[in-house]
Amino acid sequence: MADDLLADASDWEAVVGIDESWCWRTTIKIPMRDGVVLVADRYAADVSLSKPTPVVLERTPYGRRVARASERFPGIDRPLTPVEVAVHLANHQFVVIMQDCRGRGESEGGFTKYLGEGQDGFDTVEWLGSQAWCDGRVFTMGLSYGAHAQAALASLGPRFLAGMFMDCGGFASAYEAGCRQGGAFEMKQVTWAIRHAAKSPEASAAGGEEALVESVDVPSWLNLWPWQRGKSPISYAPSYENYLLEQYRETSFSPYWRQVGLYARGYYSQFPDVPTLHMSGWYDPYTMTAIDNFRALSEGKASRSYLVLGPWTHGARSLSYAGEVEFGEDATLEGHLAPNFLEFRDRWFSEQAGRSTVPALTEAVTFFLMGGGDGHLAETGRVYHGGRWLTSSVWPPEGVGDEAWFLCPGGLLDQRLPSGVDDFVEYDHDPRVPVPTVGGSITSGEPVMRGGAFDQRWSFMGSNGEPQSVPLELRDDVVCFDSEPLAEDLAVVGRPKLKLMVSSSALDTDFCWKLIDVYPPSLTHPQGFAMNITDAILRCRYRNGFEEPEPMQPGATYSVEIVAPDTANLFSRGHRIRVVISSSNFPRFDLNRNIWPDDGRRKGTNVARNRIHLGGITPSHLELPVWTS
Numbered sequence: 001m002a003d004d005l006l007a008d009a010s011d012w013e014a015v016v017g018i019d020e021s022w023c024w025r026t027t028i029k030i031p032m033r034d035g036v037v038l039v040a041d042r043y044a045a046d047v048s049l050s051k052p053t054p055v056v057l058e059r060t061p062y063g064r065r066v067a068r069a070s071e072r073f074p075g076i077d078r079p080l081t082p083v084e085v086a087v088h089l090a091n092h093q094f095v096v097i098m099q100d101c102r103g104r105g106e107s108e109g110g111f112t113k114y115l116g117e118g119q120d121g122f123d124t125v126e127w128l129g130s131q132a133w134c135d136g137r138v139f140t141m142g143l144s145y146g147a148h149a150q151a152a153l154a155s156l157g158p159r160f161l162a163g164m165f166m167d168c169g170g171f172a173s174a175y176e177a178g179c180r181q182g183g184a185f186e187m188k189q190v191t192w193a194i195r196h197a198a199k200s201p202e203a204s205a206a207g208g209e210e211a212l213v214e215s216v217d218v219p220s221w222l223n224l225w226p227w228q229r230g231k232s233p234i235s236y237a238p239s240y241e242n243y244l245l246e247q248y249r250e251t252s253f254s255p256y257w258r259q260v261g262l263y264a265r266g267y268y269s270q271f272p273d274v275p276t277l278h279m280s281g282w283y284d285p286y287t288m289t290a291i292d293n294f295r296a297l298s299e300g301k302a303s304r305s306y307l308v309l310g311p312w313t314h315g316a317r318s319l320s321y322a323g324e325v326e327f328g329e330d331a332t333l334e335g336h337l338a339p340n341f342l343e344f345r346d347r348w349f350s351e352q353a354g355r356s357t358v359p360a361l362t363e364a365v366t367f368f369l370m371g372g373g374d375g376h377l378a379e380t381g382r383v384y385h386g387g388r389w390l391t392s393s394v395w396p397p398e399g400v401g402d403e404a405w406f407l408c409p410g411g412l413l414d415q416r417l418p419s420g421v422d423d424f425v426e427y428d429h430d431p432r433v434p435v436p437t438v439g440g441s442i443t444s445g446e447p448v449m450r451g452g453a454f455d456q457r458w459s460f461m462g463s464n465g466e467p468q469s470v471p472l473e474l475r476d477d478v479v480c481f482d483s484e485p486l487a488e489d490l491a492v493v494g495r496p497k498l499k500l501m502v503s504s505s506a507l508d509t510d511f512c513w514k515l516i517d518v519y520p521p522s523l524t525h526p527q528g529f530a531m532n533i534t535d536a537i538l539r540c541r542y543r544n545g546f547e548e549p550e551p552m553q554p555g556a557t558y559s560v561e562i563v564a565p566d567t568a569n570l571f572s573r574g575h576r577i578r579v580v581i582s583s584s585n586f587p588r589f590d591l592n593r594n595i596w597p598d599d600g601r602r603k604g605t606n607v608a609r610n611r612i613h614l615g616g617i618t619p620s621h622l623e624l625p626v627w628t629s
Contacts, residue, residue, distance in 0.1 A: 040099035070315030118260035121153025129160025137162035155267035183539030253546035281312030314443035323452025371570030429583035494625025506608035507596035516578035
């Protein structure tokens with residue numbers, strides 16, 4: 001294909017600091033084992049490609065030249081395009097490949113989310129590594145889906161893979177985080193499918209992207225169940241509807257979830273022994289994935305692995321806030337881990353390629369400990385929570401130990417054991433009026449949900465037609481346990497767990513919980529500010545494991561453990577630790593309709609009376625990973 005000469009012609013170069021950004025782009029076609037051809041752009045500073053050079057590969061379903069919001073850059077009011085990112089790396093002596101995934105962009109074939117990326121990625125790496133202009137080393141990079149695609153190809157053990165930069169993704173187990181969690185279905189898969197099906201080749205014949213997106217009443221459709229093939233807002237795109245319904249109906253941890261592309265944990269032994277970098281944020285859906293991948297590869301490979309965890313939503317490493325909370329100017333990657341994200345990637349790849357002796361990171365783990373701020377309203381209008389960067393050789397850091405906080409009568413969270421009397425609290429879970437999602441580790445949820453840290457308030461339309469907002473814990477189907485105001489700062493760093501003794505009138509139901517940092521009342525927030533830190537869910541049919549569902553016996557008492565994604569937060573002196581428990585978090589997770597069996601095809605709902613037992617021989621309690629540095 002013809003070569004395009006890309007010259008210094010846009011506003012980004014002055015900010016990035018490239019004196020000469022002349023770069024050649026060639027469109028190339030890469031054959032797959034089944035004869036399908038995938039299209040990619042190749043960027044190189046040397047048009048003759050006379051010297052074999054390391055390659056950096058990014059595979060994407062979003063368009064190989066389409067700008068993405070995650071490529072923000074200080075001083076520029078728009079995200080950088082993949083072209084600009086590639087030019088930067090090419091001018092630092094890499095050949096850069098930006099490839100459209102199968103069935104997306106200009107690549108041939110049909111798109112099946114996640115499941116085609118292992119073989120296609122493997123074939124691409126092996127083809128690139130055998131080219132005369134490649135020195136036999138292929139590095140990979142990418143955010144979100146681009147990270148999932150990296151873990152997928154690594155699962156097949158390509159010979160020429162030299163290192164991976166996995167940003168906010170790379171499924172360790174999509175069943176446990178990313179597609180499902182605790183047995184519940186993550187509804188961001190639905191909102192993603194609605195948005196991206198409209199950009200598929202199938203959409204062109206159905207009226208075009210804009211008309212298709214505007215025609216979808218997302219909130220109404222999320223409330224309809226069971227979903228049926230051919231009767232959804234994406235029925236015009238059968239390939240998207242098919243995989244979405246398949247994910248939704250594969251409710252147990254079946255062989256489906258052990259496939260390449262969904263379950264790196266089952267293929268770590270086949271991963272090449274190469275350096276890896278894992279990046280995520282405390283309000284990103286892939287925190288657990290990044291940590292699980294990092295820990296497994298650190299322990300199982302000789303090459304170094306790195307972990308970076310910031311106070312960010314999905315890919316928002318250049319923002320100092322998440323939702324309604326401001327973490328301060330130190331919270332961004334820029335100016336702290338590197339001058340900017342472009343430079344950070346270049347430093348890491350240059351180090352792994354042996355071109356630089358200056359390490360991109362000084363320790364294996366770099367993480368942001370949220371908290372320590374005084375709660376004033378920052379210039380952004382958000383509550384100032386603050387925080388600071390720390391490093392460690394392992395995750396969680398040395399000095400972390402579990403500390404039990406018991407759920408006591410009267411809504412008290414206390415380190416002292418409750419009395420021996422088996423008390424309880426109970427509520428009715430009606431799936432027709434679910435507890436609304438208020439922030440959390442969410443991406444791709446627009447227009448029905450947003451990720452980040454928010455004051456936990458329930459917003460609704462009052463009987464007078466005016467919008468109302470009240471604390472979430474005032475709902476009848478929510479129970480709350482608060483500590484006394486803390487006498488000293490308390491740092492929670494790691495993976496919190498809630499261990500409950502529960503019973504229900506239903507054969508199946510959910511229990512959800514949130515860990516909340518409660519600010520004391522102030523002039524700006526007279527009722528205090530209840531900031532969500534992390535949260536989790538468990539579908540009780542999977543209380544003994546995710547492979548075989550088991551009904552509950554109405555009225556019988558069960559012990560359940562609900563593990564939340566990792567976090568790092570300093571609960572300041574005077575703040576309260578709060579545990580909020582309910583049986584829905586919608587639309588973040590699909591609703592448990594309290595029926596048995598429920599395979600995603602049956603109609604109907606039941607109201608469940610759910611009970612949490614306090615005291616007794618095995619009292620319900622919160623297990624906090626408390627760090628004493």
